[in-house]
Amino acid sequence: MLPSYLTMAAILFCIGLYGALVKRNAIIVLLSIELMLNAVNLNLVAFSKYGVVPSLTGQVFALFTITVAAAEAAVGVAVLIALFRARGTVNMDEFDEMRR
Amino acid sequence: MDHFTQTAWLIPLFPLAAFLLLTALGRSYRKAGVLIGSIGSLAALVMSLLVLFERLGSDAVDYSNSFKWIDFGDVTFRIGFEVTNLNALMLVIVTVVSFLVNVYSAGYMKKDERITVFYGYVALFTFAMLGLVLSDNMLIFYIFWELVGVCSFLLVGFWYAKPAARAAAKKAFIVTRIGDAGLLLGIIVLFWYMPGHALDFSNIHNVFNEGQSGAITMSITTSIALLLFMGVIGKSGQFPLHVWLPDAMEGPTPISALIHAATMVAAGVFLLARTFDIFEASAAAMHTVAYFGGFTAIFAATVAIAQKDIKRILAYSTISQLGYMVMAMGLGSMTGGIFHLFTHAFFKALLFLAAGSVIHAVHTQNIHEMGGLSSKMRVTTWTFAIGTLSLSGIPPFSGFWSKDTILATALDENPFLFAVGLAAAFCTALYMSRLFFIVFTGKSRLPHSVEVKESSKVMTIPLLVLAVISIGAGFVETPWNGWLGRWLTGGAEEAHASGAAIVASIAVGVLGIYIGWLMYGKSSIERGVTSARMPWVANVLEKQYYMNEFYAVAIVKPVRGLGKGLNAIDEYVIGVAVRFIGLAAGAGSRMLNRLNNGQTQTYGLTAMIGLVVIIVAIVGRRFW
Numbered sequence: 028m029l030p031s032y033l034t035m036a037a038i039l040f041c042i043g044l045y046g047a048l049v050k051r052n053a054i055i056v057l058l059s060i061e062l063m064l065n066a067v068n069l070n071l072v073a074f075s076k077y078g079v080v081p082s083l084t085g086q087v088f089a090l091f092t093i094t095v096a097a098a099e100a101a102v103g104v105a106v107l108i109a110l111f112r113a114r115g116t117v118n119m120d121e122f123d124e125m126r127r
Numbered sequence: 128m129d130h131f132t133q134t135a136w137l138i139p140l141f142p143l144a145a146f147l148l149l150t151a152l153g154r155s156y157r158k159a160g161v162l163i164g165s166i167g168s169l170a171a172l173v174m175s176l177l178v179l180f181e182r183l184g185s186d187a188v189d190y191s192n193s194f195k196w197i198d199f200g201d202v203t204f205r206i207g208f209e210v211t212n213l214n215a216l217m218l219v220i221v222t223v224v225s226f227l228v229n230v231y232s233a234g235y236m237k238k239d240e241r242i243t244v245f246y247g248y249v250a251l252f253t254f255a256m257l258g259l260v261l262s263d264n265m266l267i268f269y270i271f272w273e274l275v276g277v278c279s280f281l282l283v284g285f286w287y288a289k290p291a292a293r294a295a296a297k298k299a300f301i302v303t304r305i306g307d308a309g310l311l312l313g314i315i316v317l318f319w320y321m322p323g324h325a326l327d328f329s330n331i332h333n334v335f336n337e338g339q340s341g342a343i344t345m346s347i348t349t350s351i352a353l354l355l356f357m358g359v360i361g362k363s364g365q366f367p368l369h370v371w372l373p374d375a376m377e378g379p380t381p382i383s384a385l386i387h388a389a390t391m392v393a394a395g396v397f398l399l400a401r402t403f404d405i406f407e408a409s410a411a412a413m414h415t416v417a418y419f420g421g422f423t424a425i426f427a428a429t430v431a432i433a434q435k436d437i438k439r440i441l442a443y444s445t446i447s448q449l450g451y452m453v454m455a456m457g458l459g460s461m462t463g464g465i466f467h468l469f470t471h472a473f474f475k476a477l478l479f480l481a482a483g484s485v486i487h488a489v490h491t492q493n494i495h496e497m498g499g500l501s502s503k504m505r506v507t508t509w510t511f512a513i514g515t516l517s518l519s520g521i522p523p524f525s526g527f528w529s530k531d532t533i534l535a536t537a538l539d540e541n542p543f544l545f546a547v548g549l550a551a552a553f554c555t556a557l558y559m560s561r562l563f564f565i566v567f568t569g570k571s572r573l574p575h576s577v578e579v580k581e582s583s584k585v586m587t588i589p590l591l592v593l594a595v596i597s598i599g600a601g602f603v604e605t606p607w608n609g610w611l612g613r614w615l616t617g618g619a620e621e622a623h624a625s626g627a628a629i630v631a632s633i634a635v636g637v638l639g640i641y642i643g644w645l646m647y648g649k650s651s652i653e654r655g656v657t658s659a660r661m662p663w664v665a666n667v668l669e670k671q672y673y674m675n676e677f678y679a680v681a682i683v684k685p686v687r688g689l690g691k692g693l694n695a696i697d698e699y700v701i702g703v704a705v706r707f708i709g710l711a712a713g714a715g716s717r718m719l720n721r722l723n724n725g726q727t728q729t730y731g732l733t734a735m736i737g738l739v740v741i742i743v744a745i746v747g748r749r750f751w
Contacts, residue, residue: 044735047728047731048728048731048735049728119726119727119728120726122725122726122727123724123726124725125725125726125730126724126725
């Protein structure tokens with residue numbers, strides 16, 4: 028069972044990575060990041076159930092990750108709204124403040 | 128007892144102090160500069176005379192003293208001085224000429240604005256030459272030998288505003304350097320093979336002295352001797368490295384007298400005398416030395432016949448006389464070589480200073496533009512005549528006795544070289560009488576605007592002193608009294624005396640002067656007789672056997688080509704590589720700069736590529 032979970036998680040992670048690196052729309056980038064986080068959660072749960080040493084710790088850890096991800100998404104969306112108010116766009120190509 | 132001998136190391140320090148003082152004072156103290164330079168050389172002269180007189184009396188033993196300089200493993204280099212009879216004689220020669228030149232220059236260089244610098248250089252030169260004479264080992268000798276070369280360079284190029292002087296200075300330095308390279312190699316080989324790596328002259332004497340030469344094999348001895356002789360060829364203007372000496376006449380005339388006639392060029396002959404044991408241990412080296420000397424003597428004498436420049440004639444005469452000295456050494460007569468060095472130093476310095484007096488008066492060096500100077504410049508004329516007679520080998524002037532010693536040796540040892548020497552003596556008499564009669568007799572060919580008058584006392588008195596020495600100096604060694612030879616070599620060398628040689632040398636001397644008088648004094652032989660009948664002979668002689676042209680084609684051009692080739696490699700291989708590296712770095716930095724565009728996604732992509740590379744590297748290493 029473990030390999031199919033891991034494969035599923037890897038595919039999910041790659042889709043998320045692709046979206047985070049390539050997409051223009053900042054909201055989709057945020058969604059892609061959530062996708063990658065969920066891929067990681069899937070791995071954690073899969074290992075805690077079918078790993079060499081099964082334990083509940085992995086599932087608890089996944090719960091924590093979901094909580095942190097929710098907080099992160101809230102902060103991310105808040106930053107995005109602030110950016111949209113300031114620049115009037117959510118296009119990633121126009122956000123190059125880090126250059127200065 | 129040996130009080131003065133023991134303090135001989137002070138002698139070079141007087142001119143050195145004068146040099147330092149003159150350099151510190153700068154150019155403004157013109158009168159003081161002359162005074163300081165002259166006092167420095169006068170002090171050295173007095174000390175040298177005291178040393179000489181101390182050694183004259185009894186059989187003085189050689190004195191040497193030294194202190195440790197550097198340790199290299201088991202080898203110790205020492206700095207020290209040595210006083211032998213030969214050294215004492217050289218000290219006096221150098222200081223006498225140096226002092227008189229100092230006095231003379233006060234008149235000759237009076238109007239030059241860098242006279243203080245000039246006196247500083249002369250003092251430095253005197254220091255270097257005295258150090259060379261006194262040095263007790265080959266290493267110190269070599270250091271002073273180079274220092275002398277530097278002074279020669281500085282003084283030849285003293286009037287550096289003239290392009291010819293600059294070129295001549297460079298030429299003098301580079302050409303003698305070729306010989307110096309040989310000398311250095313010789314010293315290194317000597318150092319390598321000497322027992323205990325000793326380089327001092329007394330050890331060299333002991334090792335190479337007859338009967339004990341087993342320590343070093345014959346072939347090594349010969350190669351050391353020939354390498355040392357290369358240094359002699361360079362410094363003493365022997366064929367084929369003589370080309371620098373005529374050009375060196377671009378320097379001020381007192382310098383020509385001091386350095387390029389009397390003292391520095393004699394350093395080569397002095398080196399021969401100092402390392403005479405090495406040469407004596409190898410018959411092949413002796414023959415080489417003798418034939419080089421003989422060839423140089425006749426070669427330069429013939430060139431001197433056809434020159435126009437008064438100083439150039441005297442320069443070729445110097446080369447020819449140095450050839451005589453070297454030939455005498457090669458024939459085994461150290462006495463003859465040193466004796467001729469001794470007399471030549473005085474009469475050649477006299478001739479140069481007198482020529483300087485003439486140039487000072489008429490402002491040209493071309494003898495065909497002079498003429499009829501005898502009535503206006505009495506002292507110069509008479510002293511020049513004494514120098515001419517001495518150089519031509521007319522008794523009782525000093526040049527006769529020394530030349531006769533050499534010719535008598537040659538007659539005993541090698542009749543062919545005797546003939547060469549006689550021919551050279553004939554040419555010498557001929558070119559000197561040509562020079563004398565063209566310059567001092569006949570009608571004046573000077574433009575009327577030039578008013579000729581005798582030079583001032585400060586210039587004529589050194590001439591008179593040198594003239595007296597030129598007359599008297601020959602009597603230290605005559606066919607019936609070999610005092611100098613006994614004193615110099617401790618009686619090891621048998622004196623050569625031969626009536627035939629005396630008669631022959633007087634005959635060719637008189638004949639040469641007579642023909643010169645017929646052609647240029649009385650004009651009963653047409654002057655252009657050679658150039659009309661055999662124009663190519665006159666042409667070849669006037670062009671100095673095309674030696675300069677030959678070198679320009681055979682050596683200067685290939686070397687220059689090589690230099691250009693190497694320069695091209697530098698420019699197109701190394702330079703291009705360097706420029707490529709620079710460009711590559713620039714391009715790389717521009718590329719990296721493009722990545723820094725402020726966009727989060729690019730940064731993320733870069734980080735991911737880096738991660739992939741690291742993973743590939745780690746995983747790949749496992750499968751390597």
